[in-house]
Structure formats: structure tokens, C-alpha cells
Amino acid sequence: MLLELRKVSKSFGAIKAVSDVDLQVDRGEIVGLMGDNGAGKSTMIKLIAGNFPPTSGEIVIDDEVVHFHRPVEARGKGIEVVYQDLALCNNLSAAANVFLGREVKSSIGPIRWLNHPAMYRRAGELFAELKSETRPRDLVRQMSGGQRQAVAIARTRLSDAKLVLMDEPTAAISVRQVAEVLDLIRRLKDSGITVVLISHRMPDVFEVCERVVVMRRGRKVADKPIKESSPEEVTGLITGAIHAA
Amino acid sequence: MTDTAERPVRTNPGSDQAHVAFESVLDVQEKSAYQRFIANQSFWVTVALVAICLAMSWIEPRFATEDNFYNITRNFAFIGIMALGMTPVIITGGIDLSVGSVMGLTAIVSGSILLTETPAWLAGWWPEAAWAHSWWMAVLAGLAAGAIVGFINGMLIAYVGLPPFVVTLGMLAAARAVGVILSGNRMLYDFVPAADGFKIIGGGWNLGLDLPFRLSNPFIILILLTLALALALRMATWGRHIYAVGGNEQAANLTGVPVKRVKVQAYVLCSLSAALAAILSVGWSGSANNSLGATYELLAIASVVIGGANLMGGEGTAFGAFVGAALIFVIRNSLLMAGVDSNWQGIFVGAFIVLAVLLERIRGRRRE
Numbered sequence: 280m281l282l283e284l285r286k287v288s289k290s291f292g293a294i295k296a297v298s299d300v301d302l303q304v305d306r307g308e309i310v311g312l313m314g315d316n317g318a319g320k321s322t323m324i325k326l327i328a329g330n331f332p333p334t335s336g337e338i339v340i341d342d343e344v345v346h347f348h349r350p351v352e353a354r355g356k357g358i359e360v361v362y363q364d365l366a367l368c369n370n371l372s373a374a375a376n377v378f379l380g381r382e383v384k385s386s387i388g389p390i391r392w393l394n395h396p397a398m399y400r401r402a403g404e405l406f407a408e409l410k411s412e413t414r415p416r417d418l419v420r421q422m423s424g425g426q427r428q429a430v431a432i433a434r435t436r437l438s439d440a441k442l443v444l445m446d447e448p449t450a451a452i453s454v455r456q457v458a459e460v461l462d463l464i465r466r467l468k469d470s471g472i473t474v475v476l477i478s479h480r481m482p483d484v485f486e487v488c489e490r491v492v493v494m495r496r497g498r499k500v501a502d503k504p505i506k507e508s509s510p511e512e513v514t515g516l517i518t519g520a521i522h523a524a
Numbered sequence: 525m526t527d528t529a530e531r532p533v534r535t536n537p538g539s540d541q542a543h544v545a546f547e548s549v550l551d552v553q554e555k556s557a558y559q560r561f562i563a564n565q566s567f568w569v570t571v572a573l574v575a576i577c578l579a580m581s582w583i584e585p586r587f588a589t590e591d592n593f594y595n596i597t598r599n600f601a602f603i604g605i606m607a608l609g610m611t612p613v614i615i616t617g618g619i620d621l622s623v624g625s626v627m628g629l630t631a632i633v634s635g636s637i638l639l640t641e642t643p644a645w646l647a648g649w650w651p652e653a654a655w656a657h658s659w660w661m662a663v664l665a666g667l668a669a670g671a672i673v674g675f676i677n678g679m680l681i682a683y684v685g686l687p688p689f690v691v692t693l694g695m696l697a698a699a700r701a702v703g704v705i706l707s708g709n710r711m712l713y714d715f716v717p718a719a720d721g722f723k724i725i726g727g728g729w730n731l732g733l734d735l736p737f738r739l740s741n742p743f744i745i746l747i748l749l750t751l752a753l754a755l756a757l758r759m760a761t762w763g764r765h766i767y768a769v770g771g772n773e774q775a776a777n778l779t780g781v782p783v784k785r786v787k788v789q790a791y792v793l794c795s796l797s798a799a800l801a802a803i804l805s806v807g808w809s810g811s812a813n814n815s816l817g818a819t820y821e822l823l824a825i826a827s828v829v830i831g832g833a834n835l836m837g838g839e840g841t842a843f844g845a846f847v848g849a850a851l852i853f854v855i856r857n858s859l860l861m862a863g864v865d866s867n868w869q870g871i872f873v874g875a876f877i878v879l880a881v882l883l884e885r886i887r888g889r890r891r892e
Contacts, residue, residue, distance in 0.1 A: 351780050366778045368771030370838035371764075379768055380780035382761050392759040434779075 280342070281306045281473050282327065282442055287336035289322050296322040298497045299336070304442070309464065309474045311484035311505070314494035315517050320477045323494070324444050327475075328360045329353030341441075359435035361445045367419045367430060374402035374415035377434045405433040408470075409463055424452030425459035432463050435472075442473045449483050461487050481510045493517060493524075500524070565832030565883060566844040573851050576858060584861050592857070594729075594738055598808070600853035601742035602801045606820060607827035607845035608746070608753050609797025612790040614828050615757075616769045617837025618681065618688035620791060622695035623798035623824055626673050627817025629703040630802035634666035635712035635812025638719040645706060659721030663803055670799025671792055673699055678788030696821065703814040713811035726807025742804040746846070749797075753842035766790060770837030798824075826873060827852055830880040852876065 284302040288295065297319045304310055314320045326333050329347025337344050340356050347353045350360070367376050378398045385394045402415040411429035413422065419430060428448055435443045445464070449457045457480075464487050467474055478484050484491055484505070491508055493501040493516040501508075501516045501524040508524070515521035581588030606623050613620045636643050637657055642650065650656055673695060680691045715722075724732075728741050757763035765786045768776040777783045798817070806812045829835060830851060831844025855876070856869050 350778060354780070360778075362778065366772065366775035368768045368775055368838075370771035371767060375764060375768075379764070379776065382764060384761065391761075393761060393764060 280304075281340065282475075283339040284323075284327075285337040285339065287323075287326060287333045287338060289319075289326055289331070290334045295497055297326065297333075300494075300497075300499045302492065302499065302502070304473060304475060306441075306473055307468065307471055308490060309468050309476060309488045311488035311491040312475055312477045312494065313479075313481075313484060313491060313513060313517060317496075318494040318517070319497040320494055321446065322497075324360065324446055324475070324477060327353070327442075328358060328444055354438065357439065357441035359438065359440040359443050361428070361431045361435060361443065361448055367427060369420040370418065372416050372418055373406070373413050373422070373426075373430050373433075374398045376419055376430050377402045377405065377415075377437065379434075381437065401437075402433065405436050408436070409433060409466055411459075411463070423456060425456030428452070428456070428460045429463060432467065435467075436470075440472060442475065443467055444475045444477075446477050447479065448476070449478060449480055457483065481513065484513075485510060495519060565880070566841060566847050568883075569830060569832070569844070569847045569851050573847055573854060576851075576854055580854075580858050580861070584858075587858070587861060590738065594740060596853055596857050597743040598740035599857075600849050601740065601746040602805050603820060603823045603827055603853070604746045604846055604849035605742070605749060605801045605804070606798050606824035607831070607849045608749050608842060609794040610824045610828050611753065611833060611840050611842060611845045612757070612763075612766045613688075613794045614825070614833045614835060615766050615837060615840045616787055616790050617773070618787070618790065619692065619825065619835070620677065620794045621689070621692040621821050621825075622673065622677060622699055623794060624817040624820040624822075625696045625699035625703070626670050626795050626798040627802035627805065627820060628814045629673065629699045629706075630666040630669050630799040631806045631812040631816040632703045632707040632712065632814050633669040634662040634722070634803055634806055635715075636706060637662040637665050638715040638722060639712055640714045640716050643706070643708065654718070657716055658718050659725070662719070662722050663725070666803045667796060667799050670795040670802075674792035674795025675788065677795065678791035681791065682784040682787035700814070700818075707812070707814045709814065711811055711813045715810075722803075723807045723810055726804035727810070740808075742801075742808065745800075745804065750842050750846045753845075757842060762786070762789070767838060770834075770839070823849075823852060823873070826877045826880075829884075830876055832880075832884070834884060835881070848880075 280303055282302070282304040284300055287297060287300050287302075289297040300319075300323065312320050312323065325331060327338065329350045329352050332346055332348060338347070339345070340358070345353075345356060368379065371379070375398070383394045383397045383401070384391045386392070399415045406413045406415065406429060409429055409432060411426065411433075413426045413429045413433075417426075419427060422430070432443075448460050448464075452460065461483060464474055464476065476484065476488060488505050491501070491503065491505050491513060492499060493513060495517065500522070501513070503524060512521060512524060516524055577587075586592060606627075610620060610623065636646050638659070642652070642657075655661060677691055677695055680686050681688050725741060729738050731741055731744055757766065765776065765781045768779075768781050769783050769786055773783055802816060805816060827848035828840060828845050829848070831841065831846070831848030833840030833844060852873055855872055859869055859872065860866060
């Protein structure tokens with residue numbers, strides 16, 4: 280088991296954003312996490328990504344109980360996040376964004392400087408692996424939504440991530456680019472990476488995910504293989520028309 | 525379901541190809557290095573600079589003389605050095621209005637160390653030993669004063685989260701006031717003999733070397749610092765992080781860039797550059813006045829903006845700050861030589877700032 284949540288709750292003051300959630304994610308799975316606004320999806324992601332610790336319960340990664348307080352600690356355990364707003368710097372090149380915070384450096388003695396050629400080369404390889412048209416030297420400002428996703432995803436590939444959390448990767452892009460992004464997700468899976476996909480878009484989840492988890496008002500109300508579910512059922516679960524499944 | 529999903533994927537490469545072809549026509553990044561160079565604002569500022577210099581040397585025989593070159597380059601070196609320090613701050617999306625006051629404060633602190641008659645506030649605790657009143661101690665004390673001001677600015681902005689405009693506006697008033705208090709509101713000029721070493725730094729030339737030409741020390745220091753900053757911004761992780769903070773502070777934070785530390789460093793560096801400009805200026809003029817550098821903050825910011833930096837953050841270069849400052853001073857010098865009343869200079873400098881931002885806006889729109 281790669282990731283396990285045991286009775287995890289998170290409260291913000293009087294508001295209980297996540298309550299008593301149990302969740303297991305196996306290696307190489309693509310799990311869809313669905314729910315209405317305020318259902319607790321983003322809080323779950325932030326708990327796993329180490330933005331804040333749970334109020335109660337345990338997060339277990341590779342059979343080891345972890346206590347993250349900062350995202351850097353989660354990254355150290357092989358957890359990478361692709362944020363909804365993508366967290367890219369528009370004024371920097373694709374390669375600079377991929378390597379932001381972990382730049383490749385050359386050195387002579389104590390003097391260290393950025394190794395631009397190495398970063399361009401490696402970023403180019405990553406984009407090629409993802410079969411993306413993104414060019415390493417292009418500024419992110421000039422990119423399409425799909426290319427931006429490729430940059431954000433390429434960043435997760437730098438560190439041999441085990442688990443990639445994707446927060447609404449298809450929310451703000453055109454229909455054509457959605458297909459591009461779903462392809463990127465499949466390629467992550469092909470290279471043995473586990474993906475948790477948060478999405479509002481039913482078709483995306485049913486296209487790439489193997490399992491769907493539905494949250495409602497901070498609770499997990501469903502957790503079943505995608506083959507045994509249907510968009511109608513999930514919609515019912517999200518809205519509360521169907522109580523649990 | 526998979527069938528319908530497959531179709532858009534398959535049509536994808538074709539339409540992407542069209543997309544790429546379209547982009548390579550318009551895309552600035554795909555252009556040659558030469559074309560990218562031309563799209564740069566600092567390039568056009570350089571062109572303007574060269575054009576004005578050529579025109580002036582043709583019209584006005586006094587312009588293209590060695591003396592005038594020496595004077596212009598020295599005069600703009602002070603602002604140029606401040607503009608270099610201002611550049612990282614503006615790239616991070618901040619602003620530092622206190623640099624002019626830092627000059628005044630630094631001048632008084634360095635001057636007080638060198639005074640023949642140690643001022644009362646210093647005499648209470650400062651040793652009378654020769655080293656305590658040496659030129660290098662004056663330099664160190666001046667730089668320390670600048671670093672402290674920058675550190676306070678940076679901490680209030682990065683860690684307390686106050687807006688840079690407000691913090692540095694407050695510091696503009698406070699640092700100037702401290703300078704006035706420490707100087708007893710008098711000009712300091714009665715220096716110990718050891719001050720000659722201090723004066724030569726700002727007033728001398730060629731760094732004391734025997735060269736076939738004559739360049740003022742401040743100008744040589746400006747050139748060295750421009751190269752150093754250009755290298756730091758381009759080749760150091762620090763520079764990369766400065767740009768990242770200005771591009772998307774939240775993203776920089778999420779990817780593990782030490783945003784707060786980087787910001788503090790930028791403000792310390794900015795104040796240090798102002799302190800250095802003050803030290804050179806005091807050395808050149810031979811006296812320290814608490815009004816040194818008043819309104820220089822505007823010239824420094826103007827230089828950076830004219831050189832192509834974006835006040836919203838994310839863009840700016842060392843070379844831009846250099847040519848921006850050069851352009852302002854060449855224009856000032858030209859106006860003086862043309863017999864224009866010096867009181868009119870502000871109008872031209874102001875117009876240039878607005879023009880530079882307007883140019884940036886137009887280029888930005890084309891880019892979208």
C-alpha cells in the first residue's frame with residue numbers, strides 16, 4: 280500500500296472540513312477524487328501534500344506514519360502536487376519552471392552557478408517522454424493551457440515521484456487540451472506513478488481513473504472501481520441524492 | 525466511451541502542428557538571438573543613448589571632450605550604482621523609496637567617523653584609536669548603516685508582510701531624520717588626515733592604476749557591479765529565485781524557493797548599493813551633508829524602469845539599469861549644454877519615465 284489515511288479529520292476552527300476519512304491508494308493506481316465545492320477534496324490533497332497536519336488520524340506512506348508540516352517534507356517522501364492554478368512563473372522559461380527550487384548547478388570549488396544547458400536538455404527529455412510539444416526555452420507566458428500542464432507535470436517527473444496529486448488539471452483549459460492532459464496522466468501511470476486526480480469533470484474521471492472516491496460534506500461516501508459505477512451514480516452521490524455506495 | 529475519447533486525441537497532433545507553425549511565426553522565443561535582442565527595451569535605450577551622444581558631439585563641441593565624458597560618467601555612476609541595487613527589488617515586484625535617505629544617513633555616519641572633532645553621540649562610546657577613525661572604518665560603518673536600514677525594510681516587508689511602498693516611504697522619512705539628528709544638522713567637512721584615503725575612493729580615477737585613459741573610480745565600480753549583477757541574475761540560483769518571486773510569489777513558495785529570505789536579501793542589497801553610492805559621493809565632494817541623495821530615489825527607479833524593468837515585477841536586467849541611468853544623465857547634460865534652464869530637467873526625466881512605461885505596456889500587449 281503506497282498511501283493510507285486512517286480516520287483522518289481536519290478542522291478549521293468550528294468547521295470540520297474532513298471527518299474520519301479512511302482511504303487506501305495502491306501503487307500504480309489512478310484514483311479519481313470527486314465531490315462538490317466544499318466537500319473536502321482540496322483539504323484532503325493539502326493534508327497529503329503536507330500543507331498542514333491533520334487534526335486527528337494518521338497518514339501512512341509506505342507503511343510509515345508521517346507528520347508533514349511543510350510541502351517540502353512531503354516532496355521528500357515522493358509526493359508531488361500539480362496545483363489547480365499550476366503554480367508556474369509566467370516570466371520564466373519552461374525549463375526554469377521545471378527546475379525551480381532544485382536547479383542544476385555546476386561548480387568549481389565553492390563557486391556554483393546554474394547549468395543552463397543541462398537543464399534545457401533534461402527538460403527537453405522530460406517533455407519528449409510526455410510526448411508534449413513544449414519547448415524548454417519558451418516562456419510559460421506564451422504557452423497554451425495544455426503546455427502549461429505539461430510543464431507542471433514534467434516538474435513532478437524530476438524527482439522520481441511515487442504519488443502525484445493533481446488538483447483540477449482540466450478546469451481551465453480548452454476541450455482539445457483536455458485530451459492532451461489526460462494523455463499526460465496516462466503516461467504517468469505507464470511509468471509506474473500513482474495518480475490521485477481531483478476533478479469536477481465526470482468524463483475525465485471516467486476516462487482515465489480506475490477507481491472513484493466521492494466526498495460529501497467532509498465524509499467519504501463512496502469508494503469503488505470505476506467499472507462498477509456510472510456517471511449517474513456518482514452525480515447522485517455528489518449531490519446527496521444517493522446516500523452512499 | 526473509449527472510442528469517443530480516442531478521437532480528439534488522434535486529431536490532436538495535426539492541429540498542434542498547425543498551432544506550432546503559427547506560433548513560430550509570431551513567437552518571440554523562436555526568433556533568432558538577434559531578433560530577441562531587438563525586442564529588448566534596453567537595446568532601444570542604448571540606440572537612443574548612442575544617437576543623442578552622436579548628435580550632441582556634432583552640435584556641441586564641448587560634449588565630446590575627455591573632461592565632459594569623465595564628468596558625465598562619474599555623475600551617473602552614483603545613480604547607476606543605486607539603480608543596480610534597485611533592480612532586484614523591482615524584479616521581485618517591490619520598490620525601495622528609501623535609497624535617497626540611506627545616502628544621507630550613510631554620508632553622516634561615514635563622515636562622523638572621519639571628523640577631527642568626534643561628535644558627541646559618537647564620542648561617548650567609540651574608541652579614539654587610529655583604526656577607529658581610518659578610511660576603511662568609515663567605509664565599513666557607512667555600509668553597515670545601509671545594511672541595517674535594508675534589513676529593517678526587508679524584515680518588515682517579507683516577514684511582517686507590509687507593502688514595500690509603505691515600509692520604504694516610512695524609511696525615507698526616518699532614515700533622513702536619523703541623518704539630520706546625528707549630524708546636528710550641520711555639514712561635516714573638517715576631516716582627519718586619514719580621510720584622504722576615503723576621498724580618493726570616490727574622487728580618484730582608474731582605481732590608482734596607470735592606464736592610457738582616465739575613468740573615474742565610481743564609474744569603474746559601476747561597470748564592475750553591472751557585470752557582477754548581470755552574472756548573479758543570470759547564472760546564480762539567487763537570481764533565478766529573484767525572478768521567480770516576481771513572476772509568481774505563491775508558485776515560488778510552493779516549489780521551495782525561500783521567498784522571504786530572497787526578499788530580505790534584495791532590500792539589503794539595495795540599501796547597500798545606496799550606501800556605496802553615498803561613500804563614493806562623499807569621497808568625491810570631500811564633505812558629508814545630511815541632504816545628500818534627496819529625490820535620488822526617483823532617479824534610481826526611473827533608470828531601472830527606462831532600462832526595461834517591469835514595476836509589476838518579473839522583468840529587469842543589470843544592463844537595463846546601467847543604460848537607463850546613462851540615458852537620464854546624458855539628456856540632463858545635453859540640456860544643460862543646450863542652455864536649457866536646469867529647472868526644466870525634471871519635466872524631461874518625468875516624461876521619459878512615462879514614455880518607458882508606455883513602451884513596456886505596448887510591447888506587453890503585443891505579447892499577449
